[in-house]
Amino acid sequence: MRLENLNTVDANTLLKELNASSSKLEEAEAFLKLKAPSKKSEAYRYFETDCIVKKDYEIVTPKESTFSSDKDLIIENGKVVSAPSSVTVEIKEFTQTDKEHFDSLYYLSHIICSKVIVISINESLAFNIKHILTTQKDQLLSYRVVVLTKANTHSTIYETIDDKTDQSLVIGGYDITAAKDATVNFVTDRNYSKSGCIVFSNSYRVEENATFNLYTFDYASNNALTLFRAQLQERANFNAKHLLYTRDKAKSGTVSQIIHRGQSSHSNQSTKNILDDNSRGIFDALIKVENSGKYTVAHQNSKAILLNEGAYMASKPQLEIYIDDLEASHGSTTGQLDKAQLLYLQSRGIKVEEAKKMLILGFANEIIDSIDNKEIAEKVHASFETAYYGTPKIECMQTCDTCL
Amino acid sequence: MSNKVLTIKDLKVKIGDKEILKGLNLELEEGKVHVIMGPNGAGKSTLSKTIVGHYDVEVTGGDITYKGNSIIEAEPEDRALEGIFMSFQHPVEIPGVNNTYFLRTAVNARRTHLGQEELNAAEFLKKMRVLIEELGMKNELISRSLNEGFSGGEKKRNEILQMMMLEPEVIILDEIDSGLDIDALRDVSEGINKMKDGKRSFLVITHYSRILDYIKPDYIHVLKDGQIVDTAGPELVEQLEKEGYAQYEEK
Ligand SMILES: Nc1ncnc2c1ncn2[C@@H]1O[C@H](COP(=O)(O)OP(=O)(O)OP(=O)(O)O)[C@@H](O)[C@H]1O
Ligand SMILES: [Mg+2]
Numbered sequence: 001m002r003l004e005n006l007n008t009v010d011a012n013t014l015l016k017e018l019n020a021s022s023s024k025l026e027e028a029e030a031f032l033k034l035k036a037p038s039k040k041s042e043a044y045r046y047f048e049t050d051c052i053v054k055k056d057y058e059i060v061t062p063k064e065s066t067f068s069s070d071k072d073l074i075i076e077n078g079k080v081v082s083a084p085s086s087v088t089v090e091i092k093e094f095t096q097t098d099k100e101h102f103d104s105l106y107y108l109s110h111i112i113c114s115k116v117i118v119i120s121i122n123e124s125l126a127f128n129i130k131h132i133l134t135t136q137k138d139q140l141l142s143y144r145v146v147v148l149t150k151a152n153t154h155s156t157i158y159e160t161i162d163d164k165t166d167q168s169l170v171i172g173g174y175d176i177t178a179a180k181d182a183t184v185n186f187v188t189d190r191n192y193s194k195s196g197c198i199v200f201s202n203s204y205r206v207e208e209n210a211t212f213n214l215y216t217f218d219y220a221s222n223n224a225l226t227l228f229r230a231q232l233q234e235r236a237n238f239n240a241k242h243l244l245y246t247r248d249k250a251k252s253g254t255v256s257q258i259i260h261r262g263q264s265s266h267s268n269q270s271t272k273n274i275l276d277d278n279s280r281g282i283f284d285a286l287i288k289v290e291n292s293g294k295y296t297v298a299h300q301n302s303k304a305i306l307l308n309e310g311a312y313m314a315s316k317p318q319l320e321i322y323i324d325d326l327e328a329s330h331g332s333t334t335g336q337l338d339k340a341q342l343l344y345l346q347s348r349g350i351k352v353e354e355a356k357k358m359l360i361l362g363f364a365n366e367i368i369d370s371i372d373n374k375e376i377a378e379k380v381h382a383s384f385e386t387a388y389y390g391t392p393k394i395e396c397m398q399t400c401d402t403c404l
Numbered sequence: 405m406s407n408k409v410l411t412i413k414d415l416k417v418k419i420g421d422k423e424i425l426k427g428l429n430l431e432l433e434e435g436k437v438h439v440i441m442g443p444n445g446a447g448k449s450t451l452s453k454t455i456v457g458h459y460d461v462e463v464t465g466g467d468i469t470y471k472g473n474s475i476i477e478a479e480p481e482d483r484a485l486e487g488i489f490m491s492f493q494h495p496v497e498i499p500g501v502n503n504t505y506f507l508r509t510a511v512n513a514r515r516t517h518l519g520q521e522e523l524n525a526a527e528f529l530k531k532m533r534v535l536i537e538e539l540g541m542k543n544e545l546i547s548r549s550l551n552e553g554f555s556g557g558e559k560k561r562n563e564i565l566q567m568m569m570l571e572p573e574v575i576i577l578d579e580i581d582s583g584l585d586i587d588a589l590r591d592v593s594e595g596i597n598k599m600k601d602g603k604r605s606f607l608v609i610t611h612y613s614r615i616l617d618y619i620k621p622d623y624i625h626v627l628k629d630g631q632i633v634d635t636a637g638p639e640l641v642e643q644l645e646k647e648g649y650a651q652y653e654e655k
Contacts, residue, residue, distance in 0.1 A: 339459055340496045347456050347492075348510040348566060349484035349517070358509070362500030362549070369500070 001140065003036045003108070004053040018059070020111045027097060027107040034104035043103050046282045046314040048223045048251045051197040052105075057140035057169055059112065064091055073119070076132040078143030078172075080117055084127045088120040094146050098175065098203035102257055103227045106201035109171045112142040116175075121149045126156035126373070133161060135168035135196070147176040149184055156185040158376045160383075165196025173201040173227075178210035178236075187215040187376050189383050192224045194248070202228040206236035208262065214240040215371060217380055219387035220252035225282065227255045232293075234262030242271040243367045245387055246279035246311075253282025253314075260293035270301040271315075272367055274360055274388075278310035287328070288320040296323075300330040305337060305363060307356075360388065407434040409471065409605045410455070410488075410574055416465035417447075417454050417630075424450045426630035427466065432574065437606040437619060441641075442627035443649050448609045449493050451627065452576045455607075456490045457483050470574070485517040487573035491563035491580050493609075498550040503562070506550050507532070511569050535568050538598075540591045556583035564595045575599065576607045581615040593618030613641045628652050 006014055011028040015021070020028070036053045037044040044052075062078030070082030073089065083089040094116045101107065110116075135141045149155060178184040192198060206212045210233075216226060230238050238258060246252050258267045273281040281304055289296045304313035317330040337359050345355035364384050371377040410432040417425035424447045432438055440448055454461045455468060457480035467474050475483055498506070512522040523531065536546060541561050551559050560580055567575060577596070581589055596606070596619055608619060616638070624641055626634040626649065633652045634640070 338496075341498050343458060343480060344492070344496045344498065345506070345510075346480040347458075347484055347490060348506075348570065349481055349513045350506075350510055351481050351513070352479065354509070354513075355481070358501055358506065359498070362498055365500035365502075 001059055002054070002056050004038070007032070007035050015111065018111055021114060023093075023095070024111045026099070027110050030099070030101070031104050031107040031111065034102070034107070036104060036108075041104070043227060043255050043284075044225075046251065046253075046280065046284060047225050048197075051223055052169060052199065055138065055169070057138055059140045059142070060135065061112070062141075062143050064115070072128040072130050074130045074132065075117065075143070075145070077134060078141055086123070086125050087127065088122065090118045090120075091115050092118055094118065094144070094175070096175075098229060098231075101201070101203055101229050103201045103229075103255075105171050105199050106173065106203065106227070109142045109144055109173060109201060112171075113144045116144040116146050118146045118148065121147065121153055121155045123150070124154040126158070129157060129159040131159070131161040133163050133165045133170060133193075133196070133198075135165045135170060137167040139168040140171070141168065142171045144172060145174050147174060147184075149177060149179045149182045151179045152181040153179070154183040156373055156376070157187070158379070159186070159188040161190045161192070163191065163193040163196060163198070165193045165198065168196050170196065170198045171201070172198070173203075175203045176212070177205040178207060178212045180207045181209045182207070183211045183213070185213045185373065187217075187371060187373075187380065189217045189380050190224070191219045191383060191387050192222060192252070194221050196222060198224045200226045202226070204228060204230040204238070206230060206232045206238050206265075208233045209235045211237040212239070214238070215367070216240070216242045216254065217368075217384060218243070218252060219245045219384070220250040220279075221246070221248040222250055224250070224252045225255065226253070229257045229259065230267075231259045231261055232265035232267060234264060236262060236265045238265070238267040240267075240269040241367050241370065242269075242283070243364055243384070244271065244273045244281050245276075245364070245384070246274070246281055247276040248279060249277070250279040251282065252279070253284070255282065255284045257286045257288060258298070260287070260289040260296040260298060263293065264295040265293060266297040268299045270299075271303070272363060273302070273304040273313055273315075274307065274363065275304060275311035275313055276307040278308070280311070281313045281315075283332075284314065284316045286318045286320060287330070289323060289326055289328070291322050294323055294325045296326040296328070298326065298328040302332040304334040305360065306334065307360075357389070361385070364388075408432065409434050411469045412451075412466070413469075414466035415451075415454065415463070415468065417450055418462045418464050419450060419460050423464070424630055425454065428627070428631050430625060430632055432605045432607060433622070434605055435600075435602040436622040437600075437608060438623045438625060439608045439610060439616065439621040439641075440625045440627050441610060441644060446627045447630045448627050449578055452490050452578045452607070452609060455483075455576060456480055456488060484572075485514055488576070489567055489570055489572035489574065490576040491560070491567060491578060493578040493582070495551050495559045495563055497552045497554070499552045501550045503548055503550045504529075504532070504546050507566060507569055510566070514570055532565070532569060535565055535595075538591070539565055539595055540587065541565065557585060557588045560584055560592060561588065564592050568595055568599065573603070574605050574607070576609070578609045579611070580608070581610055581612060589615060590618065613645055616641055626652060
């Protein structure tokens, strides 16, 4: 199966080729309209698409089976291994796909997955999701997770990936609904493998008066992209903070659309990117304020530090606005480490290499320390330091009184 | 004759295309307090930046020797490890870098350089707590990001805290007294006085005689237009206060 070949067939043939049910016709049509990713696709213009569309893949589908009860939700190659008893987890069909997504792979993965993992959150709680990925050469794995929250609940999800994929393609993603008056904190902490290609394509619905706080921490030395579309209803809040650290020849980052549909909704999206070697960071992010989105407040910001001449930041914050009554801003900066800060550290006897690392850690810490849940923040500190130094190094960065 | 710790000889320094220091001569004696006064823009901060190896400055002539060796080519961190410390006129803010973590890294780098054992977290904190108390620093400042959002006076106190923790041998204080309230000036001055041990040398850059009521100077130097144009005892301060720097107008 070569994904670029799907562009030329009709919707029914597409479903047949992918062994999908005819109930996915709408998704198939949406896919064909958007077409498989290529250099010409808006959503994939900065990404490496050859590993997606120009390779012959064998589609592997997760086998359905029973799972045990554990404190963490563990998903191995798309199969639920265990789940916490505090949430309801079901493997079932999902029909309420996002009809306006901008990403063809969002639809493709919904077509491939006849069933998805549906997590229903009925009370306020916190839990972890661990993905284990071990797909091998030429395998294409697709699986999806749906998170449904009940009105007025407050949940915190901390997601990690144990990524051991090798020359494979994983297309996954979440459909998350933050119900009316609910709060969802979603922290994702991903240290990608050196040779897999991963695309997560998500859809977030933030209902009336709900708050969705999204944190993404991505450490990549290969190709890994996250795309999401967030749709905000009246008085909804959407806060997204992204930290990206790339090295080698990675192309990685976030492609997003935040849609202000309801009145008085607020969004704030900021990204920090640390780019080393010959890697490319991507922040291709649109904020769209629709006619109905009066009194929107929308802010967007991107900062990048290039650690190497070969590194490159593709930063495209964009605002598309159809009304006057709003407050909006966006900005983007790319640069090197601050010379004055570096000198200050050196002048206290800290070697320049160490001083640079300290500044980079500081740059990252600004995002990590803004996570309300301190237990999760500690874990993210450790994961960033592991990705950056190779080991968790800093025994104490911020909570000195407690950890010293 | 007393020992010269730091000798600056015929120093010429450019910033950008502009010559700022124009053949400056100065010797710091062991255990002594040297004060530099001089008009705005004379080159006082440039001199201190040159001693610590700031990237702004380009040395085009002359030499600086510390304990007998030229340091012109040395990296800023190596000068610091060898015992040279400067408190910045305008300390930078470094968001995300925890003040305590930074200072412990710096202190242990210096200790390692001196062949001493590193301080563990508890030892370090114990030592630091005593000093922040003495300096009248707010406790929370040490767990915040380095200088971020600190008031002017808090930044200066933080510079002094670093000085006391690092125990340097040559201490350059660039307008440490500017922007300090009366209590802060006293706390900071007491901190500086505690560092006097008969061996450490001080280079105090100031515009005001106020701080000299606390820190008794041994020498007053006048820096004007890139050169030291006068050197005298503490009595010079009073005369400068009265007459300003007009007496040094080029003839
Ligand atoms: N980075 C720079 N770029 C250009 N000119 C500079 C720079 N730094 C200093 N200068 C210039 O060098 C001269 C000396 O500046 P310096 O800061 O050494 O003066 P100063 O004696 O410390 O003055 P003050 O008493 O106001 O602190 C000034 O004319 C200043 O404008
Ligand atoms: Mg100055």
